[in-house]
Amino acid sequence: MESIAQLLQLIPKYDALPGLVRAYMPMLVSSLVIFGLLSLVVLFLVWWERKISAHMQDRLGPMYVGGWHGWAQTIADAIKLLLKEDIVPESTDRVLFKLAPFVVFLGAFAAFVVLPFGASSIVSDLNIGVLYIIAVGSLAVVGIMMAGWSSNSKYSLYGGMRSVAQIVSYEIPAAMAIMTVVILVGSLSMQQIVGAQKGGIQNWFIFRNPFTFLAFFVYFISSLAEVNRTPFDIPEAESELVAGYHTEYSGMRFAFFYLAEYANMLVVAGVATTIFLGGWTQVLPGALTAQLIPGPIMFFLKVLVLIFVQMWLRWSLPRLRVDQLMYLCWKVLLPASFVLVIGVGWVAVYWK
Amino acid sequence: MRTYFTDIWLTMVTVSRSMWVALLHLFTRSVTLQYPTEKWTMPERTRARLFNKIEDCIGCGQCARACPTDCITIETEKRGKDEPAIFASDGTPIKLRTYVFDIDMTLCCYCSLCVFPCPTHCLVMTTAYEYSVYNKQDHVYHFAVDKPMSAKPAKEHHPADKA
Numbered sequence: 399m400e401s402i403a404q405l406l407q408l409i410p411k412y413d414a415l416p417g418l419v420r421a422y423m424p425m426l427v428s429s430l431v432i433f434g435l436l437s438l439v440v441l442f443l444v445w446w447e448r449k450i451s452a453h454m455q456d457r458l459g460p461m462y463v464g465g466w467h468g469w470a471q472t473i474a475d476a477i478k479l480l481l482k483e484d485i486v487p488e489s490t491d492r493v494l495f496k497l498a499p500f501v502v503f504l505g506a507f508a509a510f511v512v513l514p515f516g517a518s519s520i521v522s523d524l525n526i527g528v529l530y531i532i533a534v535g536s537l538a539v540v541g542i543m544m545a546g547w548s549s550n551s552k553y554s555l556y557g558g559m560r561s562v563a564q565i566v567s568y569e570i571p572a573a574m575a576i577m578t579v580v581i582l583v584g585s586l587s588m589q590q591i592v593g594a595q596k597g598g599i600q601n602w603f604i605f606r607n608p609f610t611f612l613a614f615f616v617y618f619i620s621s622l623a624e625v626n627r628t629p630f631d632i633p634e635a636e637s638e639l640v641a642g643y644h645t646e647y648s649g650m651r652f653a654f655f656y657l658a659e660y661a662n663m664l665v666v667a668g669v670a671t672t673i674f675l676g677g678w679t680q681v682l683p684g685a686l687t688a689q690l691i692p693g694p695i696m697f698f699l700k701v702l703v704l705i706f707v708q709m710w711l712r713w714s715l716p717r718l719r720v721d722q723l724m725y726l727c728w729k730v731l732l733p734a735s736f737v738l739v740i741g742v743g744w745v746a747v748y749w750k
Numbered sequence: 751m752r753t754y755f756t757d758i759w760l761t762m763v764t765v766s767r768s769m770w771v772a773l774l775h776l777f778t779r780s781v782t783l784q785y786p787t788e789k790w791t792m793p794e795r796t797r798a799r800l801f802n803k804i805e806d807c808i809g810c811g812q813c814a815r816a817c818p819t820d821c822i823t824i825e826t827e828k829r830g831k832d833e834p835a836i837f838a839s840d841g842t843p844i845k846l847r848t849y850v851f852d853i854d855m856t857l858c859c860y861c862s863l864c865v866f867p868c869p870t871h872c873l874v875m876t877t878a879y880e881y882s883v884y885n886k887q888d889h890v891y892h893f894a895v896d897k898p899m900s901a902k903p904a905k906e907h908h909p910a911d912k913a
Contacts, residue, residue: 454772707862714767714772730758 401518402428428521432510440660444472447709454713481650493550499654501541506661510533513668514588516678516693519750527588531669534571542643549646557642559631561626567727568623574735575617576611578742579603579673588672595676598683602676609741614674616735621666628712667704677702751835792877799878800853802893805874806838807848813864813873821857826849827898838870851893
């Protein structure tokens with residue numbers, strides 16, 4: 399945000415503006431920049447997911463719109479969704495129904511505040527960054543419950559309930575897995591966590607010690623459940639619940655749920671990248687690659703690799719049953735993450 | 751306790767195995783055919799739209815009699831004695847002028863029974879399978895080119911009108 403504040407100084411007579419405007423302008427501009435980039439990336443991700451899913455099933459996927467491999471398909475879809483009629487079913491709780499998609503999106507969008515895209519490209523390097531991400535991540539639960547409840551439809555309600563139960567459960571192993579790295583770094587600030595992993599692949603926390611290596615997988619599995627993706631997509635199980643909590647939505651509000659889903663994928667992949675895969679630092683040690691690949695692009699590449707794995711899992715694994723889901727969370731991942739935290743604590747105390 | 755850990759191990763093994771299969775399929779060639787631009791070549795003996803080579807047709811009407819759904823309508827008249835003798839490509843003399851030879855493809859059941867009796871092999875089934883038209887009457891294919899010479903008026907004839 400500091401760099402955006404500096405850029406705003408270039409506007410003529412900027413200093414003559416009222417103080418309140420100058421105080422809020424950098425926030426507004428940086429959120430607009432992130433929103434714009436996010437929409438573009440989500441459009442790409444939707445297309446990419448469709449291509450990957452198609453090719454994993456020996457199909458081709460979208461091929462016509464835009465010419466080369468249907469690259470404009472999602473743009474056309476987005477325009478179609480925005481132009482569609484915004485239907486609010488009669489028996490819904492109108493206020494909650496209309497508000498819910500934006501609350502869900504807010505939960506995903508707010509997390510971008512502390513994601514470090516580069517050495518200076520971060521909206522705000524909060525000293526409680528990790529805590530903040532975990533906190534705003536649970537905001538989506540409220541929105542999903544609002545959507546499920548207000549739709550007044552059994553599919554939506556089931557989807558919302560399942561989703562809330564799942565997200566609330568899986569937040570614990572996810573937070574505990576992050577905690578292992580926080581113990582090692584001794585800071586909750588995202589930039590300091592990245593700074594502790596500088597100097598190439600061997601300094602990434604995933605390869606630092608066996609406990610953080612396993613913690614990465616615990617976090618990744620839990621994050622899959624948090625963003626309701628396969629094999630944990632029982633809230634949106636299309637074969638049972640039509641589409642889960644967004645069954646009754648159409649048009650732009652549906653598009654916002656979609657945007658929030660992919661934004662959430664970006665967030666969890668970004669957090670996993672930041673905390674375990676070195677964030678915007680280079681893969682290879684040495685200063686040569688640092689000049690070739692800028693930090694934000696490095697960050698984005700790592701995020702894309704993780705998102706590819708998320709999509710890959712989606713087309714490899716069947717959906718878990720509700721009891722299997724809860725078994726995995728409470729009986730496997732949670733004890734495992736406790737063991738990992740204790741192990742990392744032991745390493746932090748006795749190995750250094 | 752033992753099954754707890756073997757289950758975890760089994761999960762890891764099976765998940766990685768299924769991921770490996772999915773990854774292999776990511777790089778196999780797609781089986782999709784981009785239909786309107788690419789098309790399958792149909793087998794040689796496909797039974798699809800009927801075609802009559804009217805120059806070889808002697809107007810015998812055996813196809814119309816063989817048709818179980820009465821989708822072929824043939825109307826003929828005798829050629830005059832003074833008209834030049836014409837022959838089908840296999841040498842059969844054409845003694846009748848076929849001025850109506852209509853096939854209603856909406857009625858056709860693709861049994862191919864009309865093809866076998868044709869003495870000059872002029873009625874065949876082609877491999878064309880795209881029939882979409884805007885008007886139902888466009889499914890009636892008119893193969894006749896000659897006009898009737900006799901006095902009786904040539905009525906507009908569609909097999910579909912019979913019903």
